[in-house]
Amino acid sequence: xxDGDKHxxxxxxxxxxxxxxxxxxxxxxxxxxxxxxxxGVAFRLGVEFVVGIAVGSIIGxxxxxxxxxxxxxxxxxxxxxxGAGFLNVFRAANSMGLTKTGDEKPPEKGEGQS
Amino acid sequence: xxxxxxxxxxxxxxxxxxxxxxxxxxxxxxxxLIVSVLVTIMxxxxxxxxxxxxxxxxxxxxxxxxxxxxxxxxxxxKGSARYFPFVFTLFMFILGCNLMGLVPxxxxxxxxxxxxxxxxxxxxxxxxxxGIAKHGPRWFKLFxxxxxxxxxxxxxxxxxxxxxxxxxxSLSVRLFANMMAGHTILKVFGGFAVMLGLFGVLPWLFIIAxxxxxxxxxxxxxxxxxxLTCIYLNDALHVNH
Numbered sequence: 001x002x003d004g005d006k007h008x009x010x011x012x013x014x015x016x017x018x019x020x021x022x023x024x025x026x027x028x029x030x031x032x033x034x035x036x037x038x039x040g041v042a043f044r045l046g047v048e049f050v051v052g053i054a055v056g057s058i059i060g061x062x063x064x065x066x067x068x069x070x071x072x073x074x075x076x077x078x079x080x081x082x083g084a085g086f087l088n089v090f091r092a093a094n095s096m097g098l099t100k101t102g103d104e105k106p107p108e109k110g111e112g113q114s
Numbered sequence: 115x116x117x118x119x120x121x122x123x124x125x126x127x128x129x130x131x132x133x134x135x136x137x138x139x140x141x142x143x144x145x146x147l148i149v150s151v152l153v154t155i156m157x158x159x160x161x162x163x164x165x166x167x168x169x170x171x172x173x174x175x176x177x178x179x180x181x182x183x184x185x186x187x188x189x190x191x192k193g194s195a196r197y198f199p200f201v202f203t204l205f206m207f208i209l210g211c212n213l214m215g216l217v218p219x220x221x222x223x224x225x226x227x228x229x230x231x232x233x234x235x236x237x238x239x240x241x242x243x244x245g246i247a248k249h250g251p252r253w254f255k256l257f258x259x260x261x262x263x264x265x266x267x268x269x270x271x272x273x274x275x276x277x278x279x280x281x282x283x284s285l286s287v288r289l290f291a292n293m294m295a296g297h298t299i300l301k302v303f304g305g306f307a308v309m310l311g312l313f314g315v316l317p318w319l320f321i322i323a324x325x326x327x328x329x330x331x332x333x334x335x336x337x338x339x340x341x342l343t344c345i346y347l348n349d350a351l352h353v354n355h
Contacts, residue, residue, distance in 0.1 A: 040334075044288065051283040056276050077276075083269070084276035088284065091277075 041096060048088035056081015118301035122225055122294065142229070145221045149210040157206070178206065182340065189344035193351050201347075204233065205340035212293060212332035216325070224335075225293040227286060234282035237343050245350035253353055285342055292335050296328045 060077025064070040128139035157178070160171035168176060182202045186194050208224060215222025223229055245253045257274040258267065303321050307314040 043291075047284050047287050047291070048280070051280045051287060052276065055280045055283055059276065059279070077272075080269070080272045081276055083273040084280060087273055087277045088280060 041098070045089050045092055048092045049085040052083075052085025052088050053078065053081045056084055116301075116305075118298050118305065121221070121297060121301060124226075141221050142223055142226065145214060145223050146211070149207060149214050149223070152214075153206045153210045185341060186344050186347075189341060190348040191352060194344070194347055197347055201340055201343055204237075204343060205336055208233070208289070208339050209333065209336035212336055213329075215293065215297065216328055216332060222293055222297055224289055225297055227290040230286035230290040231282065233339070234286040237285070237346060238282045241346045241350045244347070245353070248351065249353050253350075256349070256353060281346065285339065289335050289339055292331050296324075296331055300324060300328065 056077045056079075057074065059081070060074035063073045063077070067073065125141045126138040127141060127144060130137045130139060156171065157175045160169055160175055163169075164172055179202070182205050183198060186198055186201050190197070211223040214220055215225065245256075257271050257278065259270055259274065262270060300321060303317040303324070306317040307321065310317065
């Protein structure tokens with residue numbers, strides 16, 4: 001390698017770097033991260049809610065079978081499970097920064113009254 | 115035409131019966147083994163000839179290690195370093211399983227809810243035991259929201275307990291549903307591509323885009339699983355209520 005070669009390859013390195021950076025800039029794709037993120041949020045909140053009801057119902061059902069009080073404990077735990085589902089959704093939304101209030105107290109109170 | 119759900123079937127490779135339990139070595143076990151071996155090789159082999167200037171594989175291993183270490187210290191705080199081996203193993207195994215499933219003709223271990231539920235149940239039982247061992251009876255304050263009149267506690271405490279019990283469910287359902295849904299969609303559109311003949315180019319293009327998204331989902335779900343483990347550990351180590 002001659003001295004002149006070396007010189008020229010270093011001379012425009014700034015421009016070439018700039019070009020390479022331009023090429024590798026993230027481009028907006030059709031399946032953007034924003035969309036898949038919104039889908040993820042929707043999916044997560046749905047799961048949190050349904051799982052609350054499911055777990056409550058299962059507990060009620062098993063307790064009923066054990067104590068022979070069908071269907072009363074099932075009904076009670078179904079309602080409690082729904083409450084737990086709401087609580088889950090609220091906490092999940094809170095942790096994702098989707099609610100404006102950072103306070104957990106008011107919704108818990110509302111749940112207790114319902 | 116194959117069913118799009120055929121990929122999730124379990125086949126017994128080596129029949130084994132342990133005291134009435136069917137403990138056969140299945141294709142699921144085979145892929146768990148493959149993933150464990152691959153992850154171990156990937157993490158240990160480059161570190162044998164570790165240099166001050168890392169080779170490619172060495173820097174991959176170091177980046178993964180540091181990524182999980184910072185995730186754990188950011189989310190679980192003080193005293194969480196003891197649990198790093200567990201979280202790192204969990205993250206690498208789930209990441210390995212998710213990515214392994216994207217290789218054609220493989221089996222996706224994490225697309226079975228029993229696998230993900232077993233993980234989530236072990237994590238939650240472990241976290242509960244850690245919490246009780248560390249805080250004793252004070253740990254149960256977790257279920258009692260502060261500043262609430264006593265009559266309301268009759269309703270709120272059961273709700274809090276049920277909410278606590280839903281954690282393994284929501285954790286496992288999220289990983290399982292993401293993996294299963296993605297793989298089913300890929301297979302369904304693969305079927306379309308074959309059936310439509312020349313027009314099959316359109317679903318084929320969709321599959322290419324969707325495979326890229328599946329890579330994102332595979333990594334993201336492993337990350338979500340690990341980060342939630344860290345958050346649960348944080349709840350067990352530091353009781354705030």
